Amino acid sequence: MLSVRDLRVSFGHAEILQGVSLDVGDEPFAVAGRNGMGKTTLCYAIMGMVPVQSGGVVFDGASIEGKSPTRVSRSGIAIVPQGRRVFPSLTVDEHLRLVSRGKNAAWSIERVYDTFPRLAERKGNGGSQLSGGEQQMLAISRALLLNPKLIIMDEPSEGLAPVLVDHLIEVLKKLANEKIGLLLVEQNLRVATSVASNVAIMLSGRIAATVPASQLSADEALQRRYLGVSTGSH
């Protein structure tokens, strides 16, 4: 579905992405790595939100590198950004109406409210009045209403209480059954390995290894080597 080939991005002299290649198929795919390894830059580069130096991004058979975020989004990729980025001055309902493609689309406002009843209760509340978990649901809903073929999620578990992380895992698993592609960028290994089938480990702007999720969650030595953490310590 999405194929990234030797992608390079630099800010000034700092080469943030040093030739990243990965393939996202129908199964959820995760990218794990510590802070500062270039995970968010990778998301932005795919979306066209930062200039790409070289390399290619092919989505659904069409080359999309160097296209504007508007064009990339219209080609069928939606992003749920790190830190949620909901609009402080719009209510929940206004957020959803902003992106709604009508009642007959696969994802309609009604379906979002059915899927996330908590959002229906908070309909009239402003974006800045929501809790972190509610903001995350809203940001995911905002992406779903675009009826994308692929969703990129940047650190969805960041800043969420452990019980909400469990809920998030359930939501992401449900989405995986919806035939929507998922590129999940996560520091939280538990989230990455329970949702994705394959996990790419990012180290200093490169993909150091791509391993099946089951292997990564079982191999603590591997976790320590690349990530300096283990699922046990989380």
Add this chain to the structure above:
Amino acid sequence: MSTGNALRSSSALVTVSVLAVLVALPFVLTEFWTTNILVRAMVYGIVALSLTFLAYYGGLLSLAQMVVAGVAGYTIAVSVPGAIPENSLQIPYSLAIPLAVVLATVSGLLIGAIAVRTREIYLLMITLAIAVSFYFFVQANVEYLNGYEGIRNVLGPDIFGVPLRTPYVFYFVALATSFALYALVLYVSGSQFGLVLQGIRDNPRRLSALGYNVAHHRIAAFGVAGFIAGIGGVLITIYNIGISPGTVSTHSTISILIMSVIGGLGHPIGAFIGAVIFTIIDTFAADLYDRDRFNTLIGVVFLAIVVASPDGVTGLAKRAGDLLRGLRLIAPGAVAADPTLQANVPSKD
């Protein structure tokens, strides 16, 4: 939600009662108050409304709204019969007015296309430059626009056989137009287009990542504002029985900005409240204070309003309303206890 419905129906009630009072006013007030204060406030208030619309929903503060109004005003002035100096077009008002509004909308779109890449102080400077150039252009153009003197005797059309400038008739036409445009702004702000604009104001990068073309939406917002200001420009020209460079001078441009700011940029009604306050002070300051120095009085009053409430009169009303509601509904300490009532720091990208 029940509180939302109650709030909506109570605000509808306020709107209906304010309208009823406005309909009754000309029968109570003297003709001077109706024509020289209220009609003047409404026709200029419409231009201020276009500025408030751009500023609040689009986050775009433009000083070129009087230019757009001037385009509409000059269009009818150079085309209708009866105008002095006489023109060769002689187009009836029924065609000249729609033409004027269309040209104003187009010039709004053009200004938007020029200004769309700039923000904040740079947008202000570009639109100010456009306003100043337009002023000098109309002043220098003697052949078509009659230069410094401008064009006189633009009397307006007849409405059902009665001249538009008959005091009552003009009042109700201005009122109906103002209300329709106010309703238009509220409607647009709740539509998907309006929500996208507000999203762009909050975070343009996010909106482009959601698949919206930020530049196109901003230009379209300038077009909507141009349509509103164009209608204002038509009414201003008929109100003044003509148009001259003074109508589009920097002084007028700043007056429109002052109306919007003292009324408050946080709600479209602020434009009209600001226009009424501005017109009253502008009319009576010369009587109250030394004839040579009445501008000082005007300045002091505006300063006082802005210092007391940076978001203008509507901001003041909003805070007073919140305070009253707070006293009635929420026990002391409830705000601190309920995290949903505390405003978080808005997220930025």
